Structure formats: C-alpha cells, structure tokens
Amino acid sequence: MVRKSIKKKSGIGVSVTLLIMVAIATVICSYIMNLGNRNIVKREYYDEISPYSFFSKIKYYITGDRIISFSPSKTKLDFSVSTSFEGLHSPNAILIHLKDHAVIMEKKSEERIYPASLTKMMTVIVAIENLHDINEKVELTNFMFQGLYEANASMAGFQPGEQVRAIDLLYGVMLPSGAECCIAIAEHIAGSERNFVKLMNQKAEELGMKNTHFENTTGLHNEKHYTTVKDLAVLLSYALKNDTFREIFTTFRYSTPPTNRHPDGITFYSTMYERLGDQNIINGEILGGKTGYTDKAGLCLASLAKVDKQEYILITAGAKGNHHSEQYNITDALTVYNSIRR
Structure with missing residues (x-):
C-alpha cells in the first residue's frame, strides 16, 4: 500500500511538472514571437527612414475615398488628403511635406519622364x-x-x-x-x-x-x-x-x-x-x-x-x-x- 501511494504521488508530481514546463515553454515561445515581430517592425521602420534616403516614407491607410497617411517619425495622425492622384491629369506626381520631407502621396513617382x-x-x-x-x-x-x-x-x-x-x-x-x-x-x-x-x-x-x-x-x-x-x-x-x-x-x-x-x-x-x-x-x-x-x-x-x-x-x-x-x-x-x- 505504501508503494502504491508513493507511485501515485510520483505520478501526480510528474504531471504537475509537465504542465508547468508546457506553460513556461508557451510563455517563452510567445515572448520570442513577439520579440521577433518587434524586430521586424523596427527593421521596417529604420529601412524607411534610413539616412541614405532623402525622404521619409509614409504608410497609407485608405478609408472610403480618403487617403490618410502616417509619418513613421510620429505616432499621431499627420496628414489627410481628400483626393486621389488617380484622378489627376498628370500621370506622374508626388506631394512632399517640406519640413520633414515626408512623402504624402505619389503616383508613378519613380517612372522615367522628360523634365x-x-x-x-x-x-x-x-x-x-x-x-x-x-x-x-x-x-x-x-x-x-x-x-x-x-x-x-x-x-x-x-x-x-x-x-x-x-x-x-x-x-x-x-x-x-x-x-x-x-x-x-x-x-x-x-x-x-x-x-x-x-x-x-x-x-x-x-x-x-x-x-x-x-x-x-x-x-x-x-x-x-x-x-x-x-x-x-x-x-x-x-x-x-x-x-x-x-x-x-x-x-x-x-x-x-x-x-x-x-x-x-x-x-x-x-x-x-x-x-x-x-x-x-x-x-x-x-x-x-x-x-x-x-x-x-x-x-x-x-x-x-x-x-x-x-x-x-x-x-x-x-x-x-x-x-x-x-x-x-x-x-x-x-x-x-x-x-x-x-
């Protein structure tokens, strides 16, 4: 009877230990994944505002007929533009905020043109x-x-x-x-x-x-x-x-x-x-x-x-x-x- 009790307690201990290890592993994996994601975001951020690039790029968010853009150097909304370059007569265009060189909108901006x-x-x-x-x-x-x-x-x-x-x-x-x-x-x-x-x-x-x-x-x-x-x-x-x-x-x-x-x-x-x-x-x-x-x-x-x-x-x-x-x-x-x- 003593042996059976010991075995039973040992089995419970092993189960608890396994559960704890699984929980710890889950937390560690979650942390690593989040850390990886943060690193990716940081890498994208620094690529976009690299000192070797004259302009800061902006992420575009389209809501209805409005194109709203966010500067990577700021966390709040910077600009909104209530038009689309697609409706312009000019096939090539780019709009820049001069102070920080942020690109607000662009349309075929890297296509060769005659100036x-x-x-x-x-x-x-x-x-x-x-x-x-x-x-x-x-x-x-x-x-x-x-x-x-x-x-x-x-x-x-x-x-x-x-x-x-x-x-x-x-x-x-x-x-x-x-x-x-x-x-x-x-x-x-x-x-x-x-x-x-x-x-x-x-x-x-x-x-x-x-x-x-x-x-x-x-x-x-x-x-x-x-x-x-x-x-x-x-x-x-x-x-x-x-x-x-x-x-x-x-x-x-x-x-x-x-x-x-x-x-x-x-x-x-x-x-x-x-x-x-x-x-x-x-x-x-x-x-x-x-x-x-x-x-x-x-x-x-x-x-x-x-x-x-x-x-x-x-x-x-x-x-x-x-x-x-x-x-x-x-x-x-x-x-x-x-x-x-x-």
Whole structure:
C-alpha cells in the first residue's frame, strides 16, 4: 500500500511538472514571437527612414475615398488628403511635406519622364553654387543663341552683345524660362554648356537622384535627358534651402537694371504665375513654381505652397495639352493643394 501511494504521488508530481514546463515553454515561445515581430517592425521602420534616403516614407491607410497617411517619425495622425492622384491629369506626381520631407502621396513617382524646363531648377542651383559673385557681368555672344530659335526654345529677351549681371540671368532662367540665359550662365561658369552639364550630373549624383541624367541646361528634348518626379522633388527640396534660389523661385515679377542693349531694363514675369492668374488655394497660397513643356514631356509643374502654415512641394509631369490649351498642370496643383487637411 505504501508503494502504491508513493507511485501515485510520483505520478501526480510528474504531471504537475509537465504542465508547468508546457506553460513556461508557451510563455517563452510567445515572448520570442513577439520579440521577433518587434524586430521586424523596427527593421521596417529604420529601412524607411534610413539616412541614405532623402525622404521619409509614409504608410497609407485608405478609408472610403480618403487617403490618410502616417509619418513613421510620429505616432499621431499627420496628414489627410481628400483626393486621389488617380484622378489627376498628370500621370506622374508626388506631394512632399517640406519640413520633414515626408512623402504624402505619389503616383508613378519613380517612372522615367522628360523634365522639359523643370531642368532649369538644376541649372539655377548649380549656377548659384558655382558663381563667385552673383553680380558679376556676363556678355552674351551670338554663339549662345545658335539653334535656340530653331528649336522654339523659350527666351527671356536678351540680345547678342548684351552685358548682363549673373543674377539677372538667373531670374531670366527661372521666370520666363529663358534658354539664352541658361547657355550664357553655363558658358560663363564652366566654359561650355557641355562642361556645365557635367556639374549638373555630379550634383544629381550627390543628391541621390539615381534615375536622372542631364544632356543640356534648357530641358530641350533629348532621349538621354530624363528624370523622375521623385528625383525632382529631391532636387527642389534641396534647392529651396538656398536663400537665393528660394527668392528667385518665389518671385512673380522682376525687372533688370539698364543694360547696353536695354536702357530701360527688361521685366520678367513668372510663367507659373501668369498661368495661375487669379486662382489660388483655399487655406493658403501657392508661393512659387516652375512650369515646363515639350511635346514629349507634356505639361509639367514644380511648385511650392503653404497650406495651414505648413509648406509643401508638388511635382507633376506628363499632362496632355500645350501652352495654348487648358493648363492641366496648374489645375492639378490647385486640386491637390486644396485637398490637404491636417
């Protein structure tokens, strides 16, 4: 009887021990799985905001017809956008919150496009960073005008033999999109447009614009001259940190001082503001921008806007139409900026 009692107690002890071991194993497995999940989340988080990436990526949550996005750097709701890029005229687009470079919305943002005159943003920032004195004089030569009129390039209105300050050429590049200003500033700085384009491609590489290659300073069509709206957003985000670039980019009207060919100077008007007219956004304003157009590139626009005291940049490209048709690049900008809610 004693032996049977001992055996019975031993059996109960073994059962209890097994139950305890199973419970402990379950807790340990659960902990390991949760730890693994946390590690995966952390890995995804750090991949998305890697310092090697210019932009922070955002997770999208779709509720009905609204696209709501969360920044990985914050735990609360950052933005909501009451529109979809699918409804835009532009097949390629990207919207960025400028302060933290958060990508709010994007549509085929890494697809190659032809940038047309959006190229001139790179021309201007590279020129600014390589000029010894923005007030130094530059003389335009006949050679600088060769082929521009034949290519139907936009012109600022300077003439061969005219002596112009470098800063006036930069305004001539950005506001009326003057091709002769691009060539003049490029030759002044680098000796030739080809050498200046090397500086543009070097800057693109420095900025991590991996899907960009420039062949000229003007944006005139060339099959090897391409970029993406995402790369252009990287460029504009960078360039706007430069005070001189920002001042030029956000100027509506600019008058040059008298020159040897224009005793009254020349007055430039921003092509974007001209096409925008009296239109603007509801809870803010469009601060500046650069338009672009070629038959191959379509209607393009790079713009800066302030909505509810926050700055955003929008790059759109490829909208059908021309300078004489409805300006779908402007229409798209108004639609997107008006949809931003915080």
